[in-house]
Amino acid sequence: MSDAFNTTTPQRSEFLQELRRAATVLPEGRVLGVIVFDLRRLLRTNEIYGDAVGDHLFQAVGERLHKLREGKGPVYCVGDGRFAITVQAVSAAILQLAAQQMLKVLEQPLDIDSHRLSVHLTCGGASYPAHASKPETLLTCAEQALSGAKYLRVRYMDYSDMPESHRLGDWNIEREVIQAIEQNSLELYFQPKIHIPSQSVAGAEALLRWRSPTRGYVSPELFIPYIENAGLSYELQKWVLNTALRLGRDWLDRYPDFALAVNISPEFVSNPELSNLVLGALGIWDTEPENLVLELTETVLLWERNRSIDNLEALRVTGVSVAIDDFGTGYSSLEYFKDLPANQLKIDKAFVFRMLDHPADGDMVGLMIRLAHIFGMQVVAEGVEDAASLHRLAAMGCEQAQGYYFCKPIPRDAFTEWMQAFHPAQYFREDA
Numbered sequence: 001m002s003d004a005f006n007t008t009t010p011q012r013s014e015f016l017q018e019l020r021r022a023a024t025v026l027p028e029g030r031v032l033g034v035i036v037f038d039l040r041r042l043l044r045t046n047e048i049y050g051d052a053v054g055d056h057l058f059q060a061v062g063e064r065l066h067k068l069r070e071g072k073g074p075v076y077c078v079g080d081g082r083f084a085i086t087v088q089a090v091s092a093a094i095l096q097l098a099a100q101q102m103l104k105v106l107e108q109p110l111d112i113d114s115h116r117l118s119v120h121l122t123c124g125g126a127s128y129p130a131h132a133s134k135p136e137t138l139l140t141c142a143e144q145a146l147s148g149a150k151y152l153r154v155r156y157m158d159y160s161d162m163p164e165s166h167r168l169g170d171w172n173i174e175r176e177v178i179q180a181i182e183q184n185s186l187e188l189y190f191q192p193k194i195h196i197p198s199q200s201v202a203g204a205e206a207l208l209r210w211r212s213p214t215r216g217y218v219s220p221e222l223f224i225p226y227i228e229n230a231g232l233s234y235e236l237q238k239w240v241l242n243t244a245l246r247l248g249r250d251w252l253d254r255y256p257d258f259a260l261a262v263n264i265s266p267e268f269v270s271n272p273e274l275s276n277l278v279l280g281a282l283g284i285w286d287t288e289p290e291n292l293v294l295e296l297t298e299t300v301l302l303w304e305r306n307r308s309i310d311n312l313e314a315l316r317v318t319g320v321s322v323a324i325d326d327f328g329t330g331y332s333s334l335e336y337f338k339d340l341p342a343n344q345l346k347i348d349k350a351f352v353f354r355m356l357d358h359p360a361d362g363d364m365v366g367l368m369i370r371l372a373h374i375f376g377m378q379v380v381a382e383g384v385e386d387a388a389s390l391h392r393l394a395a396m397g398c399e400q401a402q403g404y405y406f407c408k409p410i411p412r413d414a415f416t417e418w419m420q421a422f423h424p425a426q427y428f429r430e431d432a
Helices: 012-024 042-049 051-068 092-106 135-152 173-182 220-229 233-247 249-254 274-284 298-302 305-316 349-354 359-374 387-396 412-421
Strands: 031-039 076-079 082-089 110-112 115-117 121-128 156-158 187-195 200-212 216-218 259-263 292-297 321-327 344-347 378-381
Touching: 012 031, 012 076, 012 082, 012 135, 031 051, 031 092, 031 135, 042 051, 051 082, 051 092, 051 110, 051 115, 082 092, 092 121, 092 156, 121 135, 135 156, 173 200, 173 220, 173 233, 187 233, 187 412, 200 220, 200 233, 220 233, 233 249, 233 259, 233 274, 249 412, 259 321, 274 292, 274 305, 298 321, 305 321, 344 349, 344 359, 349 359, 359 378, 359 387
Parallel strands: 121 156, 200 259, 259 292, 292 321, 321 344, 344 378
Antiparallel strands: 031 082, 031 121, 076 082, 110 115, 187 200, 200 216
């Protein structure tokens, strides 16, 4: 391995020297590109397997990147879990293509100290002179693009693709959302689930909301990555679970079979604290395990699969239900699907939206319902927008429906009023 690569000491100063040198010999008509690679979940690897395994994983990824770069330039460690390289290219598009080609090799699983570990990287790229007037600021631009990639949950982002308002330091959203957790200013909204055979309210899904004082409503898909980047996933998960059970306590007293559904981050499912967190919250709010549903996406299969399955099975035997959310759009592997200890399957709304107008989507919905029943699961259809869709799902044998046809996500008090006013004839009549 090159002496320029060393995972024990960050090498920002050396990399900045390399940028200045590379800029002086840049051929005419070419750009000097920087790609920063961030090894995601490294902290989690350290927590689960120990720091030594995390260090060895980081070293192995660095060695793999160094091998790819042999003869093309050194690899530098520029911070915790981060590597940086320079690339001469003719355009930003070629820079992105180079990053994507390297990711295909770098993200192959690695065997580290008897553990087979997944490798997940996020990249940011920037070019001189297009994005920086001097080479020294090029690394900052690439790191801004990296933050943007994490923000939007994409594998690679070029600096030129970032919104103008988000460039060069306007990432105060991370500080704002951390303050929102600390100041308890996040909110939970609730959307009902309807049991189709009995035409009754089966429960509700708790959905996270945040109205920033400076940005207005911010989608969870946008602000949750910042919470994860800040290492506050556990605090957020604890807040959501306890708040949902606290707010739903009256409903559970009034409707004994009511089930509250809470979304669990895929990366948290393998956390050794999952069971303690869930069972502890149930105890605090005097809630039976049968009244709780944990919703998780199929991507949980990519996160320490065996540990995740063990954690979910340990909870399911207590009576907690497990639902596979957004089924059909993620990691739909039957090999793993059959092993997941799930009680429910939620069909992604994209299929439900299109099923009446596109026969193939209708066939897919029917196939997913039959598949779930084969594995002993009940089915929840998301995205039910009209009576025709509801009747079609009922004919297919779907057990539950969720969507704007019944009610959009609303705050707790409004949800209580909606439940009190609910009358099945309003939704299930043939001419609805």
